[in-house]
Amino acid sequence: MKLLISIVSYLLKDIFWRWREQPGNVLTRFTVAYALVLPSLALLGTFVLMAENLETRLKRSGIDTLFVTQHISAASDDVASGQIHPRMDPLKRYGTVFQLLQLFVSAKTPHGSMARVAAYPDSTLSALSGLITRHGPILFFSDTLPVGMPIRTEIDNHFFTARVCRLDGLVEKFFQGNVVLVPEGMLPRVENRGFSRVMMLKANHIDEIAALQRAVQLTAKLDDTKVYVRSSLKLLADLNTLKSKQVRWRFGLAGASGGVLALVLGTLAVLEYQQRSYVIALLRSFGVRRSVVYAMQLFENALIVNGAGIAAYFTLTLTQSALYRSFGAGSIASGLSSDQMSAEIVMIFVCINIGVLLSTLPALHVLRKDIGTILS
């Protein structure tokens, strides 16, 4: 054991010593591995970011949520019906239904800012009861104004005092920016001009969302009305496509990196065959075991290639953080972490190490030959 440690220690010293003597050799291998791993990681990282982005959008819009917008004109019988479209009512069985009436009018504030106006029917009172209890029946949703602040608003030449609150929960899914929410029937003249009924159907189960969408479209078709359906199904399909592409690219790129690496390192090994076979045979002539010599060959290549891989990973993360800093801190997400890219990293490193293993085949051939046929 002591002798083995001594031999391994000598061979390790020998590796570093050879690197110092012939830096071009080690640099070539390092550069090849680095140049292969960096773009592969960057490309796979882009896929991860794209998938993350889609997932964020999905979460924001609600993956199990369907938005149905129906424009009700002034001439329609349905104007100010006050309740959910009766034909859509049976859909309640498949999930929660929440609706708002978006009015064709704007609200003005004393600060000169504008806000959209929506009316909530009685059917949605239960969902808004918390806010109404705290702030009163007229709510002013704003991202910037202090919560609870009373604000005088003008809607269609009528003046109201609303209380500021934050967009959250269900309302957040409907609107962005400033919105004034009033009880249905408070602005009869405006409501009689027509409005957009926006219904949100939240499926009990994610698998039901497609069926729910088909049901809504069928109902609208039977009623001969036009509805605009917005759902996450397209995004979900995009995400699935992206994820399947991601898996293919992950395998493809990692496999290609490993293959090219095996080819390049193998070619270098073949080019160095004479020299390497001489050194290997010489070490064996001193009584160093074949397995130890082979293990050291493998270790040397693995050290260079994995070192290059790690350097490529850090280059990517450093470049990325520099880019994000240049965009301005906090403006966007903090970029990729090793957790997010763990599958890609593992796959690339596994493949490049298989490449390393393949590149040592010439060394294996040398090890099979008798020392006496190599050394004269």
Add this chain to the structure above:
Amino acid sequence: MKTLDCSKIAFAYSHNAPAVFDGHSFSFGQGINLLKGYSGCGKTTLLKIFAGYLKVQSGSVSTPSGRSPFSPEYQRREMSFLFQQFNLLPLATVQRNLELAGELAGLKHSLIKERANYWSEKLGLAPVAHRKAKNLSGGQQQRAAIARALIKGAQVLLLDEPTSGLDDLNTRLIVKALENMVERECICLICTHDSRLEKLPHEITDFNCFLPVERHLLALA
């Protein structure tokens, strides 16, 4: 008395090549054994077989310790080989070449230093001890290779043409060094054409007596 033997060995470099040995047996005792014969008659091949660098197709080879000649222990500690082409590590210094042999033989660091200095002095290598092997002259390389073979103090010493191309002065140095080894009762096999080595107390094995030269010349062709 310990001996280095091979019995009824058969060896050919490839399946198609004529056999170099075909059922031959040799036995060498302690002291210096000179192997003489024409070029290509199989002297170096025999040395490599005893070193475990070539595998015989049939027959057996036994070493003084009883270990197989392919055993790493035998190659590391018990046997030293001087190649005709020296085979020094070209990018390593002379000192490093000597230390390597000692380290792999499992010698203590202090002993390696002591022996490396001793043989460097004895063979006139001290001034070039820190020069790389590839930058040495042929004679210096040859002496460095001999020093590397001797540093282990191995029980079996296999030297392939140790003085070919050396001048008289260098040859005298080698002869003296080998005389020391004889005192240490090692088994020393020397392949040589050099009549200057006949001054050593020795046994001579003449390969020409029993090996058809043409066959081996063909084998190497």
